Every structure is written in C-alpha cells, then in structure tokens.
Amino acid sequence: MTQPASTGQNVRHLELGLSDEQAIDMYATMVTARKFDERMLLLQRAGKINFHVSGVGQEVAQVAAAYALDRDTDYYLPYYRDYGFVLAVGMTLRDLLLSVFAKAEDPNSGGRQMPGHFGSKKLRIVTGSSPVTTQVPHAVGIALAAKMKKNPLVSFVTFGEGSSNQGDFHEGCNFAGVHKLPVIFMCENNQYAISVPIHKQLAAKVSDRALGYGFPGFQVDGNDALEVFRVVKEARERAIAGDGPTLIEALMYRISPHSTSDNDLAYRTKEEVDLNRAKDGIPKYKQYLIDSGIWTEELDAELHTKIRKLLDDATEYGDKAPFPTPESTMLHVYADDAEQGGKG
C-alpha cells in the first residue's frame, strides 16, 4: 500500500521528532492494543479464558510514552494494564496470547502468572507482581545501577493513581530525587481504583507530589498522543542529561470495568462512561493523522483487517500451544535446583 506524505499543514509530529511512519506506527499499535483487549473480553465471555484485566482508554498514553523512550536501551516497568506499552516495546500478540492462555511458551512467565504481569529480559521489560507499586523502587534501583555503571539509559515505570498512595511509590520517588536518578514515573490516572473514585483516593494532584521529592511533575492529557510523547521525551532528555527524575500524571479514563470479574455499573453510571468514551484518544489521533494527510479511511480498513488476522493467528497459536508440564511447577525456585530437575 502507498502512504500519502504529510501535507505540511499539520506537522506537529514532525516538529516533535516523529517521522510520518513512526506517527502511523504509534496509531497502529494503539489500535492493536484496543483490538487485543476487545478480543480478550470476547474470549472470556465465551469461556475460553478465565480472566481479563482491561486497558481500554489507556492505550494512547501508553503507546505514546513508549515511542518517546529509547527502545534499544531503556528499561521498562509496566503495570498490569499496559498492553499498549508492551506491544510498543516489542512484545507480540502471540506473546500476549500465550500469556492469556497460560502456556509454556509464554515469554512473560512460562504460564505461571496472571495475564498483564509482564516480563521479558530480552525486551528489558522487568518482571512484575500483583501487589501494586512494588515496581517503583525496582525502577529506581535499575536507574541507580545504570548510573553506577555509567550506562546512559532511563528506567520508565508506570502505575495507577490508586497505587500512587502506596508507600513504595513515595519511598521510590524520594530515593530517586535524592540521588537524581534517570527515572520517569508515569501515573496512568484512570480515575478509579477498582470501584473507588479518584476523590476518595486523592485530595490533590498526583503530579504535585513531585515538589516534595525535588523534581518536576506534570499533568498531561492522556488522550493526547503527541502531548504525552512530548512530555515523556522531555523527561527522558532531562534524565539523560543528569537532571534527575520526572513525575508525569497522564489523565485518562478507564472505559472498561476493572476486570472481567467486575460490574462497574454498581458504582458508576453508563452516562459517565459514555461521556468519557466520547473523549477516547484513539479516534482523535486517527483524525489528526487524516488531517495531516498521511492516513485515510482505506488505510484504516486495511489496518483493521491486518490486526484481525494477527489476532486470529495469535489466538489460535495461544490456544493450541501446550501447557507447561505439571512437574515444571518445581523448576526455577533457585538457580541450582537441579536436584528437582531444574536447570543446573
């Protein structure tokens, strides 16, 4: 397919350092994440999988942030809704489906962890757990180690606004501030901690907390892809220059229920959800690309067809892949668990 070139009328992405191709790739990744999410809901409702925790409404900020990082060197500590983010840094739909079906070949955990618990050393996606925000001090430790080894890289960590109340968030931010470490803390403020709305979680802005740690904090519209890209890119430049961490609070809305086990209309109204669905950043960004002259409805239809095929392939692959052997439960407790049959 031939892609039209930018008309130069709407060139914000070029000014920010994104080529036409990158700007389109960003969009394709957002749509892929959205379609993945919708497919997972279907699979769960069809009884093919047990559980899905959604990232719908958060893909724009996730993908834009990833594109602002150095995807050859930086370390990532995503949280459990970051499907868009991990797809943007190299995880594939097959990888995600292997995880969803808990299969042996799952690169995240070999079918051990819940979906959304990402990890891949090859992709520098640091393994995560379920108790929220424990990854924040890890991100700080990675930045500390990189600084000690004089390796110019950034560690990028995300978390929800609910979990920004955890001690590990504060302890990690403070440590990073004291040592001026190259860390970017990005709060994906989706307005809800399961059922508890933001006004019962926070009495002030998350981004303002940065003042107390001695580094800059910014709020950004998480539905504005290019604005998120700009803020993360500038944060990365500061980190690499030795100017320390940045706290970014990306404002968004969790359009889906917390998970497939959650009935969100027990604590919020359909009107509220619909109002926020109308602010979804994906169609907005698509319109930007069309207005820039580098995207068309025809290309969009082709993209959707391609993603559908990839999802079909990944779903079938994940579904048919073998489970781990029962006995493999015993492996990898320690490096030397050879007597249990593990790697020596």
Next chain:
Amino acid sequence: MAVIEYIDAIRKAMKEEMDRDEDVFVLGEDVGIKGGVFTTTKGLQEQFGEDRVLDTPLAESAIAGVAIGAAMYGMKPIAEMQYSDFMFPATNQIISEAAKIRYRSNNDWTCPLVIRAPIGGGIFGGLYHSQCPESVFFGTPGLKIVAPYRPYDAKGLLKAAVRDPDPVLYFENKKCYKLITGEVPDDDYIVPIGKANVLREGDDITVISYSMPLHFVEQAAADLESEGISAHILDLRTLQPLDKEGILEAVRKTGKVLIIHEDNKTGGVGAEVSAIIAEELLYELDAPIMRLCGPDVPAMPINPPGEKFFLLNKEKVKEAMRQLALY
C-alpha cells in the same frame, strides 16, 4: 591464622568481595560515613567511595526494593537493615518480590541480592531492637537464609551469599559482634550455603542450634563433660535450605536431640527441624524431641529481669541438656 571478632569477619567479607567484584556495593541507613550503628561497615566508604557504600534515605522498603532493582540489572547489592526489627516494612519486597523473581519469570530474571540484618537480644534493646525474625521469612521458597555463629562462618557465609545467584538473608547476631572471636583465614574462602557444621563431637545427646545460643551450648557442654555427659553439637549455619542430611546424621549419633533457638518456639525453625527428625528417624530416638526456645511473647522487654527471663543463658541450656541426657 588471626583471631578476630565476629563483626570484623563480617566487615572483612564485605571488603574482600568489594575488592574482588566492582558490581558489589553496600546500601543502607548510616552505612557510609558513620560506618553503621554497630561499625559493621566502618572504613568501607573511605576505601570504596560514596557510590559503593551508599547512605540511603530512612525507608526500608526502598532499601530492599532499590537493591532488588539493582540486582535485576546485574549488580550484587548488599542491603543492610539496621536492625532486623526494622526489616518488616521491607517484607513485601522480600517475600513478594525478591523471593519470586526467578520463579515468576520462568528463570528469565534473577535477583542476586544479600540482605544483612542484625538479630537477637541481650543489649537492652527492648521489643524493637531485639527480635529474631527468621521464622517470618523461613518457609518462603526462593529465599536462602543463613545465620552464622563463628567468625569463620560469618565471613565465609557472607562471601558465599554475595556470590550466590539468588537472594540470601544474612542474619548476623548483634550480641556475637564483639563477644564471639575465632580464627579466620586471611585468604579467600567460602562456607557453602546449605551445610551444617559439627561444632563438637559427642555420644550422649545431640544439640542442634544456630547463632548466639551456640555460645551457651558450647559452655554448657564443657561443664557437662565433667558430669560425664558428652554432647554432640550441630551448628545449622544455614536455615534455608536446611541441611537435612546433616541434621539426621547428628541425631543418629546419639538418639537424643535438643533443638535450641532464641526466636520464639511456636512456628520457629526448630519446629521444622523437629518435623524432619520425626518424619525420618522416629524409631531411632531414645527420647522425645526437646526444644528450648524464646517464650511465645511478642518480643523481649527492656527491663533487666524481663530481658534475662526471656533470653537463653548457659544455665538454662545446661539444665535442658542434662534433662535430656537423664531421660
């Protein structure tokens, strides 16, 4: 071979490992210019600089969590918890994170981390400067736990812990720091994790213990020798993984066993040691398994009679050993 104090053995181990491998670094509260509240890290910052002997903010979960991050990156951090009592804010990082990183990533990520923490009472530390928290972490697969008694083991186990590819909790006993001295080679050696050590050969009773109480056990055994009671003493050295073979062999030697630790009795390491013996050797025993441990109270009081009541000493240990011998 030089005779040195337990605390010097710990310091030497850190110094030698930092000399050997530039990825080894120390972090914790007051470990830098002050050299630690017990002087365990004294002189290290002068030698290795502020970056490798890092004074951290006062926040234990961050000390553990940052060390875990650094370890996942490939460093070999030694994180100090000023007192093991203050380790509990870091428990989630230790149990949910460090212990599970290899397992949950299916052997992709690893966490070669050492966490040092002083345990034990007898310094008028009251409830929160005296605890033995090992049973909180014991039974968490993915962690290794060591608790040396002799300076030789203090050095060799710490060096082994630093070189270990998995997270190791290193419980050093603060009462041992200056009290326990012993011969320690200047050259490079390690004490393997997972191996118990026979401190004394004997024929009548077997005493299994670890850390500071072994001091009383050794003294009591010397006294009991004159009463014609010969005690076989096993120092567990490593609490996790327990040296099952070493334990069974020591018990077989006499057929009577007493397990001693300062941590409280219920759910302590001694309970697991007892269960191993009961599972494997019940019909070779000549007496019921005995335990002598700290009482099941939240922690020891600071008033001197209360602290004395809580703690083990030579007389309490000797009496228990004598009872077992006479059974």
